[in-house]
Amino acid sequence: MATQQREGRLGIGIVGAGNVGPVLALALAGAGHAITGISAISEASRERAETLLPGVPVLDVQEVVRRSELVIFAIPGAELPQLVRGLTETESWQPGQIALHTSPEHGYGVFTPALAAGVIPLALHPALIFTGTSLDLGRLVGASIAVTAPAPVLPIGQALAVEMGAEPVVVAEADRPAYAEAISAATEFSRAVVKQGVDSLREIGVDRPDRLLGGIVRAALEEELRAAAGQAPDLDV
Numbered sequence: 001m002a003t004q005q006r007e008g009r010l011g012i013g014i015v016g017a018g019n020v021g022p023v024l025a026l027a028l029a030g031a032g033h034a035i036t037g038i039s040a041i042s043e044a045s046r047e048r049a050e051t052l053l054p055g056v057p058v059l060d061v062q063e064v065v066r067r068s069e070l071v072i073f074a075i076p077g078a079e080l081p082q083l084v085r086g087l088t089e090t091e092s093w094q095p096g097q098i099a100l101h102t103s104p105e106h107g108y109g110v111f112t113p114a115l116a117a118g119v120i121p122l123a124l125h126p127a128l129i130f131t132g133t134s135l136d137l138g139r140l141v142g143a144s145i146a147v148t149a150p151a152p153v154l155p156i157g158q159a160l161a162v163e164m165g166a167e168p169v170v171v172a173e174a175d176r177p178a179y180a181e182a183i184s185a186a187t188e189f190s191r192a193v194v195k196q197g198v199d200s201l202r203e204i205g206v207d208r209p210d211r212l213l214g215g216i217v218r219a220a221l222e223e224e225l226r227a228a229a230g231q232a233p234d235l236d237v
Contacts, residue, residue: 009033009034010098011033011034012068012069014039015038015071015072015075017041018132019132020130024126026134028163033163036056036067037064037068038058038064065092065093066092068097069097069098071099072100072101074102075101084114085113088114093119094117100160101122101123104146106176108149108150109121121153122157123146124145124157125146126144128143137165141166146170146171148172154170
């Protein structure tokens with residue numbers, strides 16, 4: 001991984017080597033930023049980090065924070081408040097450092113304990129299902145990223161989303177729980193409907209229910225999304 005940076009580029013650290021963190025790091029590295037380090041605990045996460053970010057050091061969380069101008073917390077939302085408090089108590093933050101998380105349910109308020117240390121808080125949630133492979137880079141292009149930030153630094157969050165190849169969508173701090181609920185409902189309902197259809201087709205002996213349902217499901221979703229965007233659906237009646 002090249003460490004030479006263009007003017008205005010950041011040293012970026014990643015906390016969490018699940019499906020999301022390494023992909024976002026790879027996207028930002030492609031925009032010219034330097035990846036300073038990534039934290040990874042499990043063997044699978046270490047392998048993912050080494051595959052997507054070869055040469056990037058695997059470090060503990062405090063060292064990732066110490067080395068980085070921008071820290072991306074790509075961890076489950078339930079773990080985020082405690083981690084932020086812990087880093088604040090150990091005085092790990094740096095003045096002017098950007099802290100960004102990818103959890104849908106939290107806004108930038110989760111970083112409140114770190115504000116006294118001069119941290120700039122951002123919340124960016126890519127509206128995607130990540131596989132943790134380089135295929136996600138293509139899916140990220142043109143996807144939406146929900147950006148929540150204090151007004152003075154909102155352009156920073158929007159610019160980072162654009163650098164990832166995505167489209168920033170501003171979500172207010174107070175609306176973040178409703179946003180998370182909508183994302184969760186859409187994801188769970190879609191999965192449940194597809195599973196029900198697949199199971200029903202298997203019961204009647206269809207060998208490849210995924211192939212049979214694939215085109216129908218994609219077309220139905222596209223029509224509903226077109227309708228939501230104000231376009232007349234093209235229905236064959």
